[in-house]
Amino acid sequence: MKKNILIVPGDGIGQEVTEVGKKVLIKIAEKFGHEFIYDEALMGHVAIEATGNPLPDETLEKMRASDAILFGAVGHPKYDNDPTAKVRPEQGLLKMRKELGLYANLRPIKLFDELLGASSIKPEILKGSDILFFRELTGDIYFGEKGRKNNGDTAYDIAEYSRYEVERIARRAFEAARTRSKKLCSVDKANVLETSRLWREVVQALAPEYPDITVEHQFVDSAAMMLIKDPRRFDVVVTANLFGDILTDEASQIAGSMGMLASASVGDSTGVYEPIHGSGHDITGMGVANPMASVLSAALLLDISFGLKEESDAIISAIEQVLKAGFRTRDIADSTTAPEMILGTDAIGEEILK
Amino acid sequence: MKKNILIVPGDGIGQEVTEVGKKVLIKIAEKFGHEFIYDEALMGHVAIEATGNPLPDETLEKMRASDAILFGAVGHPKYDNDPTAKVRPEQGLLKMRKELGLYANLRPIKLFDELLGASSIKPEILKGSDILFFRELTGDIYFGEKGRKNNGDTAYDIAEYSRYEVERIARRAFEAARTRSKKLCSVDKANVLETSRLWREVVQALAPEYPDITVEHQFVDSAAMMLIKDPRRFDVVVTANLFGDILTDEASQIAGSMGMLASASVGDSTGVYEPIHGSGHDITGMGVANPMASVLSAALLLDISFGLKEESDAIISAIEQVLKAGFRTRDIADSTTAPEMILGTDAIGEEILK
Ligand SMILES: CC(C)[C@H](C(=O)O)[C@@H](O)C(=O)O
Ligand SMILES: CC(C)[C@H](C(=O)O)[C@@H](O)C(=O)O
Numbered sequence: 098m099k100k101n102i103l104i105v106p107g108d109g110i111g112q113e114v115t116e117v118g119k120k121v122l123i124k125i126a127e128k129f130g131h132e133f134i135y136d137e138a139l140m141g142h143v144a145i146e147a148t149g150n151p152l153p154d155e156t157l158e159k160m161r162a163s164d165a166i167l168f169g170a171v172g173h174p175k176y177d178n179d180p181t182a183k184v185r186p187e188q189g190l191l192k193m194r195k196e197l198g199l200y201a202n203l204r205p206i207k208l209f210d211e212l213l214g215a216s217s218i219k220p221e222i223l224k225g226s227d228i229l230f231f232r233e234l235t236g237d238i239y240f241g242e243k244g245r246k247n248n249g250d251t252a253y254d255i256a257e258y259s260r261y262e263v264e265r266i267a268r269r270a271f272e273a274a275r276t277r278s279k280k281l282c283s284v285d286k287a288n289v290l291e292t293s294r295l296w297r298e299v300v301q302a303l304a305p306e307y308p309d310i311t312v313e314h315q316f317v318d319s320a321a322m323m324l325i326k327d328p329r330r331f332d333v334v335v336t337a338n339l340f341g342d343i344l345t346d347e348a349s350q351i352a353g354s355m356g357m358l359a360s361a362s363v364g365d366s367t368g369v370y371e372p373i374h375g376s377g378h379d380i381t382g383m384g385v386a387n388p389m390a391s392v393l394s395a396a397l398l399l400d401i402s403f404g405l406k407e408e409s410d411a412i413i414s415a416i417e418q419v420l421k422a423g424f425r426t427r428d429i430a431d432s433t434t435a436p437e438m439i440l441g442t443d444a445i446g447e448e449i450l451k
Numbered sequence: 452m453k454k455n456i457l458i459v460p461g462d463g464i465g466q467e468v469t470e471v472g473k474k475v476l477i478k479i480a481e482k483f484g485h486e487f488i489y490d491e492a493l494m495g496h497v498a499i500e501a502t503g504n505p506l507p508d509e510t511l512e513k514m515r516a517s518d519a520i521l522f523g524a525v526g527h528p529k530y531d532n533d534p535t536a537k538v539r540p541e542q543g544l545l546k547m548r549k550e551l552g553l554y555a556n557l558r559p560i561k562l563f564d565e566l567l568g569a570s571s572i573k574p575e576i577l578k579g580s581d582i583l584f585f586r587e588l589t590g591d592i593y594f595g596e597k598g599r600k601n602n603g604d605t606a607y608d609i610a611e612y613s614r615y616e617v618e619r620i621a622r623r624a625f626e627a628a629r630t631r632s633k634k635l636c637s638v639d640k641a642n643v644l645e646t647s648r649l650w651r652e653v654v655q656a657l658a659p660e661y662p663d664i665t666v667e668h669q670f671v672d673s674a675a676m677m678l679i680k681d682p683r684r685f686d687v688v689v690t691a692n693l694f695g696d697i698l699t700d701e702a703s704q705i706a707g708s709m710g711m712l713a714s715a716s717v718g719d720s721t722g723v724y725e726p727i728h729g730s731g732h733d734i735t736g737m738g739v740a741n742p743m744a745s746v747l748s749a750a751l752l753l754d755i756s757f758g759l760k761e762e763s764d765a766i767i768s769a770i771e772q773v774l775k776a777g778f779r780t781r782d783i784a785d786s787t788t789a790p791e792m793i794l795g796t797d798a799i800g801e802e803i804l805k
Contacts, residue, residue, distance in 0.1 A: 172642070177668070180641050180648035180655070187642045217576040217680050238592070238610060243645040251613040252649035256592060259605040286693075287534050288526070288541045291597040294534035295606035301534070314531070318700035319729075325679055325704045326571050339640075343697055346672035350679045375673075 099132040100403060103163035105156070107141040108186060109376030110386035110442075111169020117446035118167050118391035121415075124450050125399065125408050136163070140193070141171025141186035141376070151189030157196060160367060165402035167395060168371035174378050186376075194234050198364035200262065201269050202232040203401070204345045204373060205359070208352050211420035215353035215429045218325065226328040226351050229277065231270040232341025234362055236262045237292070239338045258292045258337070263299040270335035271307045277332055282313045284320045284336040284344065296337060317344070324348055345373060356387030356428045359394035361401050368402040370394040384441040387426035389416055392449055412449075419448045453486040454757060457517035459510070462495040462540060463730030464740035464796075465523020471800035472521050472745035475769075478804055479753065479762050490517070494547070495525025495540035495730070505543025511550055514721060519756035521749060522725035528732050540730075548588050552718035554616065555623050556586040557755070558699045558727060559713070562706050565774035569707035569783045572679065580682040580705050583631065585624040586695025588716055590616045591646070593692050612646045612691070617653040624689035625661045631686055636667045638674045638690040638698065650691060671698070678702055699727060710741030710782045713748035715755050722756040724748040738795040741780035743770055746803055766803075773802045 102122065106115040119135065126133045138156040145151050151171070160166055171186040193199070206228040213220040241255030267283070274281040283300045285293035297314055304312045315323070317340045323330060324344065328351045336344060349355040355374040362369040372390030380386055392412060400409035423438045430439050440448065456476065460469040473489065480487045492510040499505050505525070514520055525540040547553070560582040567574040595609030621637070628635040637654045639647035651668055658666045669677070671694045677684060678698065682705045690698060703709040709728040716723040726744030734740055746766060754763035777792045784793050794802065 177642065177670075180651040185642065191643070217572055219571055219573055222571040238608075239643055241607065245645065245649075247613070250615075251611060252645040253595070254592075254610045254644045254646050256608045256610065257605060258607075259601070261604075286696075288531065288539065289545070289593055290608045291599065291606040292608050295599075297534040316531075318696045321675065321697045321701035322703055322709065325701065340697075342640075342672045343675045343694075347675035347679060347701065349676055355676065 100164040103166045104137045105168045107169040107171040109381040114388040114391035115169040117388035118395045142173040166369045170376040172376040199362035200235045202234040203361040204230040206348045212353035228331045231335040233266045237338035274333040280332045354428045361397045370398040454518040457520045458491045459522045461523040461525040463735040468742040468745035469523040471742035472749045496527035506546045520723045524730040526730040553716035554589045556588040557715040558584040560702045566707035582685045585689040587620045591692035628687040634686040708782045715751045724752040
């Protein structure tokens with residue numbers, strides 16, 4: 098198979114982990130006889146520094162021309178501490194999602210058995226958890242009009258959803274539920290928000306088309322609690338952009354660490370694959386970032402964008418073997434881990450490549 | 452002390468638990484020689500059934516005339532399953548908050564040592580956790596304009612904050628931090644939302660007035676994760692209405708169960724004290740609901756609205772004794788609890804009264 102893959106490392110530890118993800122892709126191509134052609138592009142803070150624009154046109158063009166994108170992270174504390182900054186790395190991320198029509202963000206939350214002890218949640222609560230989140234990614238309060246009035250003293254953000262936007266993400270979630278345990282949980286805040294009431298209406302209206310799927314509706318506050326109390330209650334979860342942002346980060350604790358979680362953003366054309374952890378400026382340059390989320394993003398890329406299931410499974414099993422052998426990065430080590438088994442980004446990358 | 456207390460049990464288990472809360476208030480008045488005069492009023496689904504209005508004018512008048520309100524819960528599955536319902540119990544709740552100017556919702560999350568085992572989170576992660584949430588309660592996407600356009604195919608909700616709204620809740624949080632460990636964490640989504648950027652601006656601008664307080668800003672997604680990973684990092688947390696709704700429900704797991712958590716909604720006049728659990732229709736009428744959140748709400752009422760610290764502490768220590776004696780309700784029992792120690796709502800209420 099011949100494919101164009103664009104590498105967009107972005108900011109902070111995005112640079113460090115994406116390099117490992119790319120190496121794994123190169124190795125897979127070698128082993129399975131594919132031809133992957135790589136290009137690289139700037140985004141986020143590094144792009145602002147170089148061009149003034151968090152998502153330069155050149156990057157967007159390269160993205161459009163690619164078959165899939167392996168992405169790192171964007172963000173920099175400089176902007177976080179300055180709420181008045183006009184240009185921000187995140188604008189690039191949001192623009193990419195919108196321009197490429199990446200309306201479905203898939204976040205599989207699966208716990209590797211070896212990491213049962215790494216979570217703050219009790220192993221007996223976690224064991225067997227396996228959740229697939231569908232987060233809507235191009236609507237909601239992220240993309241509605243926002244601004245100031247009253248001389249800047251009042252700020253507003255408009256949340257908005259249209260029927261077709263809810264429908265297309267809900268359909269993907271229903272379809273996925275078919276291939277899994279046939280349970281779908283839709284999360285909203287329909288007791289308060291009009292967008293949530295539309296959301297619930299649409300999901301309810303689709304349900305008869307999927308008579309084999311059991312649909313449940315949960316309020317976001319209750320879901321945030323239940324995810325921790327009893328994660329095994331959940332299988333496929335579908336929710337709006339903002340709720341998905343919060344719940345999937347929270348759910349990362351089910352997998353032991355954010356450092357283990359990959360995500361796929363897909364829509365009608367190319368797909369973007371990225372760790373759910375951010376740019377991690379507190380540990381940037383220290384060489385300790387966990388590259389497994391980037392490696393698992395590469396696995397998702399092969400599976401979802403290229404349909405290469407065997408190649409994808411090979412990556413997951415490599416990670417399983419590294420974990421079984423006892424190797425850990427700092428974030429997933431626990432009190433029983435021997436210091437010499439705690440490896441840095443590149444060293445654990447080498448183990449995965451083996 | 453002579454005071455008027457309005458009892459508003461509301462819907463579902465609200466009825467059952469508030470009765471216990473009231474009994475405890477009666478007992479305290481007896482023991483400490485206060486004169487509490489009680490009145491009762493309808494709200495929520497029961498008020499809709501009786502009057503067509505989730506918050507009848509009569510209830511609102513009684514509320515205005517009271518010195519404090521002990522509240523249960525509102526809600527009914529009937530409305531949840533019908534996103535097109537025009538009248539809903541929650542409208543009464545939101546209207547009450549707005550009309551009474553209850554802009555500050557305090558939710559203390561404290562784990563009773565006896566319940567260390569009841570949580571899904573590991574005891575060694577939880578031990579010593581003690582968080583005080585300040586959730587803004589009369590602004591944000593809860594109260595902005597909302598509606599439909601395009602023939603009902605597009606729904607919108609407007610989130611809005613003005614400087615003074617952020618300032619008054621932030622000041623309360625800063626003041627509270629002074630009486631505790633002098634750490635304040637402000638939670639927002641300033642990398643995406645304009646309301647959050649205003650929020651952050653205002654908190655940053657106030658900080659120099661409280662030089663003794665260390666202020667930290669966290670994004671809501673990251674805070675949702677950190678709360679579970681390392682709850683002891685948090686002390687006083689201040690956040691917007693919607694984020695507060697989600698994070699405090701999630702944080703209930705830190706206290707072992709939602710059934711243990713009370714909240715105070717205060718502003719410029721009377722205060723409303725209520726459990727954070729909802730109307731619990733799945734267990735309504737079974738007599739198994741945990742009344743301790745209502746009893747702890749009564750304790751908060753005495754402390755915050757009447758300044759009766761000793762009386763409030765007496766209630767908390769009664770609950771401690773009941774837990775030490777090994778009594779549990781179903782929600783906080785674990786595998787080590789003997790069946791005969793698991794009591795119903797009234798029976799555990801009697802133990803608390805003793
Ligand atoms: C960086 C930020 C804008 C982004 C989001 O909120 O979507 C991130 O948290 C994510 O989940 O991808
Ligand atoms: C019932 C609902 C409207 C309410 C809210 O979202 O504020 C509840 O969840 C709460 O936290 O008091």
